[in-house]
Every structure is written in C-alpha cells, then in structure tokens.
Amino acid sequence: MTVRVGVIGAGWIGKEHIxxxxxxxxxxxxxxxxxxxxxxAEEAAAPVGARVLPDGAAVIAADDVDAVLVTSWGPTHAEHVLAAVAAGKPVFCEKPLATTAEDCLRIVEAEQAHGRRLVQVGFMRRYDSGYRQLKQVLGSGRIGEPLIVHCAHRNPSVPESYTSAMAALDTAVHEVDVLRWLLDDEIVSTQVVTPRSTGKRFAHLKDPQIMLFETAKGVRIDLEVFVNCQYGYDIQCEVVAEEGLVRLPDPATVGVRTAARHETEVLTDWVGRFREAFDTEFREWIASLAAGAAPTGPSAWDGYAATVITAATVEALESGRVVATDLKPRPAFYGGAA
Amino acid sequence: MTVRVGVIGAGWIGKEHIxxxxxxxxxxxxxxxxxxxxxxAEEAAAPVGARVLPDGAAVIAADDVDAVLVTSWGPTHAEHVLAAVAAGKPVFCEKPLATTAEDCLRIVEAEQAHGRRLVQVGFMRRYDSGYRQLKQVLGSGRIGEPLIVHCAHRNPSVPESYTSAMAALDTAVHEVDVLRWLLDDEIVSTQVVTPRSTGKRFAHLKDPQIMLFETAKGVRIDLEVFVNCQYGYDIQCEVVAEEGLVRLPDPATVGVRTAARHETEVLTDWVGRFREAFDTEFREWIASLAAGAAPTGPSAWDGYAATVITAATVEALESGRVVATDLKPRPAFYGGAA
Amino acid sequence: MTVRVGVIGAGWIGKEHIxxxxxxxxxxxxxxxxxxxxxxAEEAAAPVGARVLPDGAAVIAADDVDAVLVTSWGPTHAEHVLAAVAAGKPVFCEKPLATTAEDCLRIVEAEQAHGRRLVQVGFMRRYDSGYRQLKQVLGSGRIGEPLIVHCAHRNPSVPESYTSAMAALDTAVHEVDVLRWLLDDEIVSTQVVTPRSTGKRFAHLKDPQIMLFETAKGVRIDLEVFVNCQYGYDIQCEVVAEEGLVRLPDPATVGVRTAARHETEVLTDWVGRFREAFDTEFREWIASLAAGAAPTGPSAWDGYAATVITAATVEALESGRVVATDLKPRPAFYGGAA
Amino acid sequence: MTVRVGVIGAGWIGKEHIxxxxxxxxxxxxxxxxxxxxxxAEEAAAPVGARVLPDGAAVIAADDVDAVLVTSWGPTHAEHVLAAVAAGKPVFCEKPLATTAEDCLRIVEAEQAHGRRLVQVGFMRRYDSGYRQLKQVLGSGRIGEPLIVHCAHRNPSVPESYTSAMAALDTAVHEVDVLRWLLDDEIVSTQVVTPRSTGKRFAHLKDPQIMLFETAKGVRIDLEVFVNCQYGYDIQCEVVAEEGLVRLPDPATVGVRTAARHETEVLTDWVGRFREAFDTEFREWIASLAAGAAPTGPSAWDGYAATVITAATVEALESGRVVATDLKPRPAFYGGAA
Known part of the structure; x- marks a missing residue:
C-alpha cells in the first residue's frame, strides 16, 4: 500500500524530501x-511524476493525497497544518510547527478535537543512531539518573542575514527537542551567557552563545551554539549521570597518519551529518502511515514546547535574565513527561 | 520503472535480500x-506478494522477472548464473560465483560471448562507507603508493561444522575481494601461518590463521582470520603507504564512562556491521538496472579470482608452502587491473 | 650545589613531597x-636523614635550610610564608597561599618590599604535560583567540566532612589557577548553577555544581565540579577559539577488547593523574633555586587571586547571584596579565 | 648511599646517559x-665533575667506580663487559651485549662463574609504561592465552649508511627483547617477507620488511619494520589472545580541531617516545645497586638471545627461508622461560 504524499513548499528542503x-x-x-x-513547483514535481497544484488547500483536498508534507516558509506552517488537521489528513511539518505559541496551541487543540494524532514535526535528531544509543544507555539504568548535559552545536559559518535570535530559534531548537526526548523531561527555565564574539564574522552577531537550561527534574544543560566556528559542523552531547556518563560519537571516518599527524575528518555540513537520520525519520513516518497507525515522532505538543522554549531563550538573551518557560500543562493526550 | 526480481534460494540470506x-x-x-x-519459498514469497515457481529455470524464464538473484546453495550457483546469462538477464549471485575455477571461467566466457556485463557477485564490502573512504584516500595520492596492508577478520565463534579450509573459502574471501578492488591490484601468491589454536573452541579447527598475500605490484598483505575470538565481530584494515597510512574506522558508538572504564561497544555480528553496505549494494545494483546500464559492482572475473585465490590459500594451509595463484590473464572485457 | 629544604608540616602531602x-x-x-x-615529624624526617625542629620559626631560621616548604594546615600558611619572606628565604607553599584575601595581600606586600620573588604556590597543573601542550597550541596562534573553555573536574567520592563551599575552595581552585595561566587573563565574575544533587552520597552536599566564570577579555568558562561521580578521577578541559579548538588528552592507557567492549582505564585518584606534574613542579623549583634565579611558578599574586576568586564563587553559590571578583589591580612587580 | 658510575664511551648516547x-x-x-x-670524554665529564681516564680498563679498576656503564662502539662491548665481570663490578651495557653469539655466551659463562648477576643490557622498552600495562593485562588472565602479536616499528627516515640487515640488528632488536619479556616465551624461528620497497629513500635498502617470528609456545608475531615511513616515529603492538586483545597506547597528546580535521600529533623521534622509559630504566638500575641487589632488568642471557635471533633474521632476509634460531638451552641461573 503506497502512501501518496502531497508537498506544500518546494524550496531546498522540500526538494530534498521529495x-x-x-x-x-x-x-x-x-x-x-x-x-x-x-x-x-514544476521543477520539483516533474522528475518524480507529480502534478502541480495551485495552493496548499488544493494539495490537502486532493483525492490522491493521503498525507501532507509542509515545507513552506515558516510563518505559513500553522495555516497548512490546521487545514490538514481539519481535513483529517496526517501532516508532517518541518520545524517550526508555528512561529508563535498561540498558533502552536491552536494546532494542539485542533488535533485533540480530532481525537487522534495527525501531526509530526520534523525534528530529525531523534532518528540519529548516536542519539538513539544515548537514550538506550540512559534507559538501561547502567549510569543512573542524569544530572547534567553538556552540548555543543557548531556550524562553520552563517550568512549575514542570520541574527542573534536565530541561534535559539533556528539552531538550538534541535537540541531543545532532542534533549526533552532524551531526558523525558521538560525545560522550565533558560538563560544565555555571551562570551566575546568571534572576530571572524559579521559584527552584528552575538556568536558564540552559551545557553543554560534547567529541567523540571533539576537537570542542568549547557549548550554552546557557535555558528561561525570555521572548522566544521560539529555536534557534541554528553550526559553526566549519577554513576557515569555517556557521550555522542563523532561520525566514523578513516584515520590517516601523515606528516606527523594522526587525523580524522570533521564534517562541514549538516546534510552529511544527518542524512541517515532524515532517511530514517521519513521511513518510520511512512511505515506508521502505511500501517494505519498514528505517528510516533515529535508531536504537535513537542512543536509547541520548542517554540515556547526558544522564544524564552531569545528573551533571556535580550534581557540578560533567567527566563521561566511557563509552558502550559501537558495534555494527557500526548502521553509521556516531555 | 520498477525492476522485477526473481529469487532463486529462500534460505536465510535469500529472505534477508527479499x-x-x-x-x-x-x-x-x-x-x-x-x-x-x-x-x-512460500514463506518468503507470501509477505511480499511474490509467486512461487517450481525451479530456477522457471524463475529465469518468467516474463515478470527482469533480473535474477541467486541465493541458493553454493554448488548450484554456476548452473543458475549460466542459465541467466543464456537468457540475457542480469543476475546478482551471492558469493561464491561458483565453487570451482572451471565453473567460474565458464561463466566469464558465456558473459563475454553475450558481449555485455550481466553478472554481479555479492561482495558487499566495496559498498561499506569505511572502505570507500579508504579507497578515496588512496586515490587522492595524499599518502603515496601502498606497500603493506594489515587486516583482521574476527568472529566471536563458529559452529562445529566450520572447517579449517572455510577460513579462506568463506571468511577471508571478503578481504580477497575488497583488497583487490581497494588496491586495484592482483594477488599472485598466498601463504598461511598457523599460530597455536585457541583452546576456546573445537579441537579440529586451525584457528586463528595468518594469511600472507603478495600482489602483482609487490604489496604484501597480512590477514588475521580468527573466527572464535569470543569478544566480538571485528573488521580491521590498515594500508601502509609511502608517506602515511590510512585505517578503517570502527563503527560509531556512544562512549560510556563508568566503573573506572571508558568503553565503546564492539559489535557481535556481521549483519549489524554491514547492513548499510548490503542496502547500498542493492540500491546501486537496482539503480544501474533501472538506468539500463551494466552493473558496476564485483564482476564474474572478480568472482573467478576470489575462487582461485581462496582455493590456493587452502592449498597453502594444507601444504605449508607458498602457493602461486596462477590466475589466467585478465580479459580486456573486464577493464581495470584487478 | 644541593638545595637544602626545610619542611613545615609532615602530614600526608608533606611526607609525599619529602x-x-x-x-x-x-x-x-x-x-x-x-x-x-x-x-x-620524626617519622617523616628519619628515613631521609633530616633532623626534627620544634616549630616553623626554627626551620626558617636554620642555617642548613636554604629554602622552605610549607605543607602545614591551611590557616597557618600565611604566618610561615611571611616569616620566610622576612628571613629572605625562598618558600614553596602548598595551596592555599592563605585562607583570606587580607593575608594573601600581606604576603604580596612583604614580597614586593623584599624586592624579589621568593614565594611559589603549589598549583601543579601548570606542570602537567597536557596543559602545557594546550598552552603551546594557544600560543601558536593556530586556532585564533580563545572564546570559551569547557572544563570538568570529577572525583569518585569525597568524605562526609567535605562541604559545598569546598567545591570552589579546594577543588575548582586548581582550574581557577591553571585557566588564568593558560589564558593569560583574569577572572572578573563568577556564578554557580546547581543541578539536582546526586543521590549517591551525603545529602548535605550540593554536588555536582556548574561554575561559570567570565574573564577580563570576555572569555566564558563553564566548569563542572562533581566530586562524587563514582566512576573515576577525570579532568577535562577544552578551549574553543575562533578557528578551532584544543582538548586536554586523557592519560595514555592500553586499549582492551573483550566481552563486546573496547575499553580503556579511567584513573581513580589524582595522585596517579598528576604524579609527573608534581615531580616536574619540584624539579623546576629546585633547578631555579640552584641557579640562583627567582621562581617562575605560580606567584603570591596567583595565590591571592585564587583565594579571592574561590571565595567569590562560594558567595555566588550561597547567594545564587553573579558575583564580581573585584581583584585589586595587578602590581607590575608580578608581570603578565593574570 | 650514592652509586658512583664510570662510563666507557662518550658518544651521543653516552652523553645522554651521563x-x-x-x-x-x-x-x-x-x-x-x-x-x-x-x-x-672531557666534554662529557667536565660538566658533571667527573674525571677522564685513559681507557675502559682504568674505569673498571677505579676505586671510585662502583658500577660501569658501557656505551662505546658495539664491537667493543664484549671486552668491557667481560672485564667488568672479571672485576666483580655491576655493568650496564647498551645494546647489543655483543655482536656475536660466541661473545655473548662468553659473558653468560663468566657471569655464571661469578655466581651472581652483574650484567644488565639496555633494552629500555621493558620500562615503558605502555608495555608494562600490556604485561599487566596479559598477566591478569582477563583475556586468556596470547596467540598472535601484531607489531609495527616505524621511523621517519634513516641515513644512507643504514643497511637492510640493520632492520633486524638495530631496529627489530627492541621488539625481539620486549616481546620475549612480554610473552615470557622464546623465539624459535624467523622469516622475512619483503614488500616492494618505498621509493622515498635510498634504492639499496629493503624497506619496509615484515618479520615473522614463532615462539616456543606457538605464538606468531608479525612485525612491520619501516624505517623511512616519512610520517613519524610510530610504535604499535597488539596482542591477540583467546578472549580478547590488548593494544599499546599512542602517547597522550592534545586533540586539535581545525580546518575540517580532528588531529593529534605523531612524534617524530624515539628520544621523545622513550625518554620516560630511559629514566625509569636507570632509576631502577641505580635503586637495585644502592640496595645491594642484583639487577632485575634484561640479563646477559637476554642479550645473547637478542643477538642470535636478530642474526637469524638477517639470514632469513638474505636466504628467503624460514630460519630456526637454535638458541642454547636457557641456564637455570637466569630463571624464567625466555
């Protein structure tokens, strides 16, 4: 049984997913x-034999569309997701679910009214084999309860259009989601510490930033976001627990010894780093739909939480204060703790 | 354009590939x-909606079979591959291509008579990302010409039915193929050195063995085959060249620190180690067929060479002598050096 | 020319140094x-052929004492160091130089009045080959200006007498000193974040703690202090700079593969971790004295700064606020930036 | 009680040891x-306040010489060591003990006639902390009985005067000694396999070489000797045993990430690699003498075995054959197995 997907938004990421x-x-x-x-749209549709439709509403309404993929511009996400939910069709929405907490809550309410999960948000780290191993080790109880998480999210460089707020909204949002899932815990406060900025890039940007999150259970997370680190795309995560620690591996690459050095390659883009995770994300999404089951990936609630927490982090950056995230109580509909 | 595959042999590996x-x-x-x-056959066919046919000939002849996959018992491979070639159908044959040099040559000749490559042999290591990185480094010229290759192929344990000859025929055969490809060079002689055998397994078996290969260009390869090493499934390969060396990575796994140890996991089976390589192998095979192109993977000639070299290695083990492989001259039809 | 050393304090560390x-x-x-x-005293003196004297004053005054080593109880350090300076004798004082900023300043002033450095404080990390390599890389300019330092200082466990304040005063003090030296920069503010405490040890203790330091140049340091981490004695330090990062190595230990694991040992005590650093520290101290030169190791000013910064960190822990360190201006007498 | 040492031979290594x-x-x-x-001699003696004597005999006879260090030209070692033994004085002889098996045996017999060990040979690897950890793991029984050892001994380059025979006599001799000690086993046969030689150095030299040793207990050793490897001084040793393996660590060096690479330094000379081992070797030798005990380091018998085994390896290289080492039976005087 082939799942027929309609795609709203044919930019770079839309084409990738097609x-x-x-x-x-x-x-x-x-x-x-x-x-x-x-x-x-035509350029994206033609090579795969899809037809072009005039707008999102037409895609959602189409008889030959079983499920909707939203990869349009962020501010339009909410409208398309709400329409898909209204039509009772499963919808995969690239992050963010919506750009405001209000829109996220509207989706959460519509989905609950529908009575069954329809929405999955595109946080792909949960599908990365390294993070899955981390979660497996934590779940095994071998190292006890987590107390601290040290993370780093580094990109070689960003364009001039990237703003200081985007460090939270666009970059740290991945850690926000994956850590909530990894720890099965909620982020309750956020603070941003700003080292002197690198001189290697645009003067307007606060880069790097150190974000400090606290969870409901008292776990403390420090996350270095450094988007002009020059040397590579580097994702680090170490969970310190009561009896030991567990650390995300670097990608496996050959070791070379030459010229008095032992060296391994550091990747320089996120596409290579998370290609497998993206593939797994969509394989599992399609498999769940083909089986007639609800999606098991990041939910509308996770999308809401990510939007709220990253907005609070921007406020923390701008105010210099510790900011409470003040999330609504988690509906039983979404299960779990975070 | 979907490629329709007929499968001959529905044992464990046949089912896996289906x-x-x-x-x-x-x-x-x-x-x-x-x-x-x-x-x-029924058990394998039913879940994927395939029909069961009485024998290999029927599969090869079937109108809805574009390409043939041979995963039957080794001694029957030659017959099915020859029949597929006779029918002009692309055929993927799990290793070995045939159990005798004569049968391999018969296939090589039939394929040449057909005038176009139809046969691919199932040596999946060429599709492993680590080996591909090795080849890329060697090809880049960064470390100069290869001189020595150190390899190890270790399995936790084998059943009592495993014989000393199988160390070459079934186990080392993977290194034989991947090293010929990696070095673009041919193996011209073989020798086996036998350490005292492990006491942890059946007394009849010479295990471990150290195989020593020499290539046409004078590269020396030492390969430890240890199929009852107890601790894990561990594949190592290090190429020493004139200006440096390059080494196959271990699979990426989380690092754990607990109880005064830093530890990473060692895999215990080859299925997990080479799952991605198997997937890539079949994706590339199907893609080449869908594109109407000849297969680019291990050829019938590679299958012949592997059969001859591993048989010579068994002779070397049994005689205690250095044995020349005495391969026929490589037909221009197969291109390359090895 | 043998340097004759008089030792004040024959407890565990005194005996070690003897x-x-x-x-x-x-x-x-x-x-x-x-x-x-x-x-x-007798037990420590006899095996090395030294005589026992009634008190510190007698040691300092002795004709056969060229240099003084103070390894007595912390609150008595200032008295002995001041007496040694008054006598114009070189003095090596185990950390802390003194338990109050006032006493430290008294020593600093006495030394300046004497006109030549006499005092060295026992911060041994500056003599560790890993930290020296870190400093060499930073000094080479290969990775640009430092922006962030991530550190961890973990002990397997501490006795019940260890208090929350000691995390700064006794434990983090080593990082405070070595980072000031590594960065050639001063710490200007301090903050403490407290994750939920481990359940594996005494309830009165805030453990782990995350200390956040800011330097005059704007470098941000996060330091995890976790003194009941159970698994080992583990010192980590990573400096993130504008064009790359550099990380302290773990001690070199053999790798073992067995039982589906690759493992290396994690040390469980600081004596093994820093034995070489202690030896080098004393070799360089004695060599400078034998050459008639002033000591080049941590100065009285460094001792003052460490006492002030760690006291501010205790205040930050207790108040929950960011605390400025308000160090006095650095006298030209001590050179350097930090 | 200071041990007074007389030194015969003030070349580079003599000066180092002084x-x-x-x-x-x-x-x-x-x-x-x-x-x-x-x-x-004067240049070496003056800075340490020693006097110059006319010849080895004078050094050995001197009243203020408690122990003799022989660091003269290899062919003169036997004469000096025999004279020291005749004088009943402890003697440390840099490798080789003597250049012929006959001379080695003469020393062995003289020492036995004296009735007590006087001779120690300068094989410093036994004092390297990595090899000591290897031996500790093997001795612990954690990984069972050893079956195979894989080694590499690589130097960046050698001068034109270095001959193919020196690969065994001067280079592999270190592995020969340390492996006999590590395995507590004797080497009974030797073979040399010659890959094509590197083009990066003098044409007369067979480089690299692969030496294959067999021990009395049936352990097989493969040792790559590559003295013009260009990239660094690199010593590798991996022992494969019945239930696991153990591997020598690389020296601990800081990890640097920059320019899309993670890199650690590879040393380029043996002085840095084994400085600590040399220091420990002499500290333990002097400590044993100061305690009036016999030396516990490599014995005259070990010196004899190393000379015989490396000579057999040269014969194996030149003949292309497997050569038995035909060592004499080990006298009970020397204890142990190897």
Missing part, C-alpha cells in the same frame, strides 16, 4: 506539489 | 521466488 | 622537618 | 669517563 520520498523511502509516492513559485 | 529489496530499496519488486523446499 | 625531594628530584636534600605532632 | 644519571636519577654520580676520543 527526492528522499521517491528514492530513499519505500512505500511512498509524491503525487502533488505546490509552491508560491509555480515554476519551482 | 526483505531488503522490498523495504529498503526503492524501484524494485520481488515477483517470483523458488527454493528446493517449496514451503520455505 | 619523598619526592629525596628520591625523584636531583639537587635537593631535606635537612629539617617540623610538625605540631613531633612523632609525625 | 646527563640522565646526573639530573634525572637520584642516588647516582658519574665519577669517571673514558672515550677513544679524549676531547669528547
């Missing part, structure tokens, strides 16, 4: 594509 | 299955 | 020892 | 030095 659904995921077919730029 | 072609590879469909045990 | 000066350091001889417990 | 005995080892003093070049 290719992925076609060539890397079995059991799926992209049947319809839309974009505000019709030529771009 | 699942792989169905769930991990896009663009393929298993349409027909046969096995000497009809119930086993 | 053995060190006798058996691991050439060019030194311990000639006199005192302790409030005369029997303990 | 400095070591003076500045890095407590309890020793160099009192007399000789060399065939009197000016060189």
């Amino acid at each position: 290719q992925r659904l076609t060539h890397a995921v079995t059991g799926a077919r992209v049947t319809a594509v839309t974009d505000i730029d019709a030529a771009r | 699942q792989r072609l169905t769930h991990a590879v896009t663009g393929a469909r298993v349409t027909a299955v046969t096995d000497i045990d009809a119930a086993r | 053995q060190r000066l006798t058996h691991a350091v050439t060019g030194a001889r311990v000639t006199a020892v005192t302790d409030i417990d005369a029997a303990r | 400095q070591r005995l003076t500045h890095a080892v407590t309890g020793a003093r160099v009192t007399a030095v000789t060399d065939i070049d009197a000016a060189r």
